[in-house]
Structure formats: C-alpha cells, structure tokens
Amino acid sequence: SYEQILFALADGVARITLNRPERLNSLTDVMRGEISRALDEARASAGLRGVVITGAGRGFCAGQDLADRKPLPEGQRRDLSEGLRTGYRPLMERLRSMPAPVVCVVNGVAAGAGMSFALACDVVFAAESAKFVQAFSKIGLVPDMGGSWFLPRLVGEGRAMGMALFGETLTARQAADCGLIWRCVPDADLQQTLDEVSATLAGAPTLALAATKQALRASGGNTLMQQFDLEAELQRAMGYTDDYLEGMRAFAEKRPPRFTGR
Ligand code: T3D
CATH class of the missing domain: 3.90.226.10 (2-enoyl-CoA Hydratase; Chain A, domain 1)
Incomplete structure (x- = not known):
C-alpha cells in the first residue's frame, strides 16, 4: 500500500x-x-x-x-x-x-x-x-x-x-x-x-515498443553502422514474436491487429 x-x-x-x-x-x-x-x-x-x-x-x-x-x-x-x-x-x-x-x-x-x-x-x-x-x-x-x-x-x-x-x-x-x-x-x-x-x-505490440525504445536510446552512443547492426538484431527478434505474426495477418485480412504483447 x-x-x-x-x-x-x-x-x-x-x-x-x-x-x-x-x-x-x-x-x-x-x-x-x-x-x-x-x-x-x-x-x-x-x-x-x-x-x-x-x-x-x-x-x-x-x-x-x-x-x-x-x-x-x-x-x-x-x-x-x-x-x-x-x-x-x-x-x-x-x-x-x-x-x-x-x-x-x-x-x-x-x-x-x-x-x-x-x-x-x-x-x-x-x-x-x-x-x-x-x-x-x-x-x-x-x-x-x-x-x-x-x-x-x-x-x-x-x-x-x-x-x-x-x-x-x-x-x-x-x-x-x-x-x-x-x-x-x-x-x-x-x-x-x-x-x-x-x-x-x-493494445500495443509491447515487445516492439520495448525494442524501439532500446534502439532510439542506443542511437546517441552508436555510429550509423553500429545502429544498422542493432536494428538487424532487434528486427530479428521481432520477426519471431506473436505480434508480428498478428500484424501481418491483420494487414492481409484488412482488419485492425489484436496485439497480445508477446
Ligand atoms: O534538496 C535536494 O535534495 C537537492 C535536490 C533538488 C531537486 C529540486 O527539485 S530543487 C527545486 C525545488 N523546487 C522548487 O524550487 C520549486 C518551488 N516552487 C515554486 O517555484 C512554485 O511553487 C511553482 C512554480 C512550482 C508553482 O507556483 P504557484 O504559484 O502555482 O504555486 P505556489 O503558491 O508557489 O505553491 C502552492 C503551495 O505549494 C505553496 O504552499 P502554501 O503557501 O499554499 O502553504 C508552496 O509553498 C507549496 N510548494 C510549492 N513548491 C513546493 C512547495 N512546498 C514544498 N516544496 C516545494 N518544492
């Protein structure tokens, strides 16, 4: 309390x-x-x-x-x-x-x-x-x-x-x-x-937002080349999330996505 x-x-x-x-x-x-x-x-x-x-x-x-x-x-x-x-x-x-x-x-x-x-x-x-x-x-x-x-x-x-x-x-x-x-x-x-x-x-894709924060925050101390590496690493992880799968399905089905944050 x-x-x-x-x-x-x-x-x-x-x-x-x-x-x-x-x-x-x-x-x-x-x-x-x-x-x-x-x-x-x-x-x-x-x-x-x-x-x-x-x-x-x-x-x-x-x-x-x-x-x-x-x-x-x-x-x-x-x-x-x-x-x-x-x-x-x-x-x-x-x-x-x-x-x-x-x-x-x-x-x-x-x-x-x-x-x-x-x-x-x-x-x-x-x-x-x-x-x-x-x-x-x-x-x-x-x-x-x-x-x-x-x-x-x-x-x-x-x-x-x-x-x-x-x-x-x-x-x-x-x-x-x-x-x-x-x-x-x-x-x-x-x-x-x-x-x-x-x-x-x-209702947000929470993992993507967490990774986005991470990328933006890291940018100040990174060169562009380092940032490319970081983006690739983070995007790789995002490709395996439920929310990305859902985002792609929702797009194909022309409906709003139902993100679960996983
Ligand atoms: O000490 C350390 O550990 C170091 C760390 C420091 C970190 C800091 O944050 S230092 C900066 C501290 N803050 C200030 O200096 C701001 C002081 N307050 C003001 O300048 C004004 O109150 C405001 C600009 C924020 C708002 O003005 P206004 O006119 O809208 O309100 P007011 O009438 O000044 O305040 C209303 C009441 O809140 C008033 O009490 P009263 O007269 O009704 O009994 C006022 O004294 C009280 N109050 C406002 N700020 C503080 C406060 N009381 C305690 N601490 C405050 N910071």
Missing part, C-alpha cells in the same frame, strides 16, 4: 499518480521510495503493457519538497549528494530501465526535479495550463534527476542553456513547440488523454 502516490494496474497498464496535491506533489523521501516501489511492482506484474504517470490536483510535481530543507543556521552547510545517490538515482534507474513504454501526462506545473521526472519518461503529454520551470538556478542549485542530461538531448544545447540558466517558465504550448514534450492538449481533454494513452498501451 502507498501513502503519497496512488497505484493502479488495469489491462496490463500501471498508473502511478503523485498524490500530495496540497504541496503540488513535491518529492519527499517517502514519495521517492514509493514511486520506486511502484515501478518495481509494475515491472514484476505479469504481461505489463505500459506505465502512465500523472499528478493529482493542480500541479504535476514541484520538485524536491523544500519543507524538508529548512534554512540552516549561519555557518552550517548541507551535503545534498547523499539524497541524489540514495533517493533520486534509484528511482531514475528504475524508470529508465523499464522495458515497457512510460508515458507522463503532466496535469500542472512541473518544476525542478519534477520537470526532470517528466522528461525522463518516454513520451510526455501536458495540459495546456501546465508549466515547465527549471527552478534549480533560482535556489542556487544545478539541474538534477538527470535534467542536465535530458535537456540538451531533447531541445539542443542552446535552448537547454537558456532554460537552465534563466529558469524562465515555459508554457506547455512552448514546450511542445520546441520539442521538449510530445503534445500539449486542452485541459478539458486531459482525462480523455490519460484513458486513450492507457488503452493504446494496453
């Missing part, structure tokens, strides 16, 4: 909802631990088809809970590295190694580590009223939870620098326009987006 998140599993799709709305779902030690545990539970469940992450209330996630970081008396300093190693990193390792697709539906503001969290997911949808802010520089910190790695890869170094150094707020529309996220949707359609994304993942 969970205290600070909601976890549900339906039709093979796990839904994790950050659930401390009065604090804009800012991250506590407990919440980080619970998200990690939920990702483990999802991954261990039979026939997982995908993971959807969202937030309760008007915010998605305001980053580190600053109530846990009370100002220190003069002369004292805080070592922040331990929390990154033992709290943030284990969560991110689980998120990034999830074979099934992970979709984030950003319902409201995503700030600091909350923004990194969203960007770590494979695909990000955001409500039109949601905002993205690299809050770190405003409190004298550096982007963490992988933010310094994701940002330049998603939008290029020029935009990443602007976002991270100035910490200006981006609207969901701006985020979608510069390629930071996949899609900006009207607020009124957010619940429908959650349901549609879940249904899409539940």
Whole structure:
C-alpha cells in the first residue's frame, strides 16, 4: 500500500499518480521510495503493457519538497549528494530501465526535479495550463534527476542553456513547440488523454515498443553502422514474436491487429 502516490494496474497498464496535491506533489523521501516501489511492482506484474504517470490536483510535481530543507543556521552547510545517490538515482534507474513504454501526462506545473521526472519518461503529454520551470538556478542549485542530461538531448544545447540558466517558465504550448514534450492538449481533454494513452498501451505490440525504445536510446552512443547492426538484431527478434505474426495477418485480412504483447 502507498501513502503519497496512488497505484493502479488495469489491462496490463500501471498508473502511478503523485498524490500530495496540497504541496503540488513535491518529492519527499517517502514519495521517492514509493514511486520506486511502484515501478518495481509494475515491472514484476505479469504481461505489463505500459506505465502512465500523472499528478493529482493542480500541479504535476514541484520538485524536491523544500519543507524538508529548512534554512540552516549561519555557518552550517548541507551535503545534498547523499539524497541524489540514495533517493533520486534509484528511482531514475528504475524508470529508465523499464522495458515497457512510460508515458507522463503532466496535469500542472512541473518544476525542478519534477520537470526532470517528466522528461525522463518516454513520451510526455501536458495540459495546456501546465508549466515547465527549471527552478534549480533560482535556489542556487544545478539541474538534477538527470535534467542536465535530458535537456540538451531533447531541445539542443542552446535552448537547454537558456532554460537552465534563466529558469524562465515555459508554457506547455512552448514546450511542445520546441520539442521538449510530445503534445500539449486542452485541459478539458486531459482525462480523455490519460484513458486513450492507457488503452493504446494496453493494445500495443509491447515487445516492439520495448525494442524501439532500446534502439532510439542506443542511437546517441552508436555510429550509423553500429545502429544498422542493432536494428538487424532487434528486427530479428521481432520477426519471431506473436505480434508480428498478428500484424501481418491483420494487414492481409484488412482488419485492425489484436496485439497480445508477446
Ligand atoms: O534538496 C535536494 O535534495 C537537492 C535536490 C533538488 C531537486 C529540486 O527539485 S530543487 C527545486 C525545488 N523546487 C522548487 O524550487 C520549486 C518551488 N516552487 C515554486 O517555484 C512554485 O511553487 C511553482 C512554480 C512550482 C508553482 O507556483 P504557484 O504559484 O502555482 O504555486 P505556489 O503558491 O508557489 O505553491 C502552492 C503551495 O505549494 C505553496 O504552499 P502554501 O503557501 O499554499 O502553504 C508552496 O509553498 C507549496 N510548494 C510549492 N513548491 C513546493 C512547495 N512546498 C514544498 N516544496 C516545494 N518544492
């Protein structure tokens, strides 16, 4: 059972909802631990088809809970590295190694580590009223939870620098326009987006999507020739799946495929 998140599993799709709305779902030690545990539970469940992450209330996630970081008396300093190693990193390792697709539906503001969290997911949808802010520089910190790695890869170094150094707020529309996220949707359609994304993942050729993630992720460190090799290896494996067989049958029979994720 969970205290600070909601976890549900339906039709093979796990839904994790950050659930401390009065604090804009800012991250506590407990919440980080619970998200990690939920990702483990999802991954261990039979026939997982995908993971959807969202937030309760008007915010998605305001980053580190600053109530846990009370100002220190003069002369004292805080070592922040331990929390990154033992709290943030284990969560991110689980998120990034999830074979099934992970979709984030950003319902409201995503700030600091909350923004990194969203960007770590494979695909990000955001409500039109949601905002993205690299809050770190405003409190004298550096982007963490992988933010310094994701940002330049998603939008290029020029935009990443602007976002991270100035910490200006981006609207969901701006985020979608510069390629930071996949899609900006009207607020009124957010619940429908959650349901549609879940249904899409539940009916997807899950092994192919896992291999697709693997290929796209590997591309940054591969030459084109290495990528050809990887594609051939992955495509070989796909050729033996039930879903490929079904995809070919459905095409020949002019009907939508019924993928089982195997
Ligand atoms: O410390 C380490 O371990 C290092 C790791 C750091 C990782 C990080 O994430 S650092 C960055 C931490 N996050 C921030 O600096 C963001 C702080 N919040 C904001 O800048 C703003 O709240 C937002 C831009 C996110 C939203 O603004 P707005 O105007 O929509 O809402 P608000 O009124 O500021 O916030 C609503 C309430 O949530 C408010 O409480 P109140 O006044 O109603 O009692 C506010 O204090 C609280 N809240 C917002 N963010 C946090 C928070 N409480 C605790 N921690 C927060 N991060």
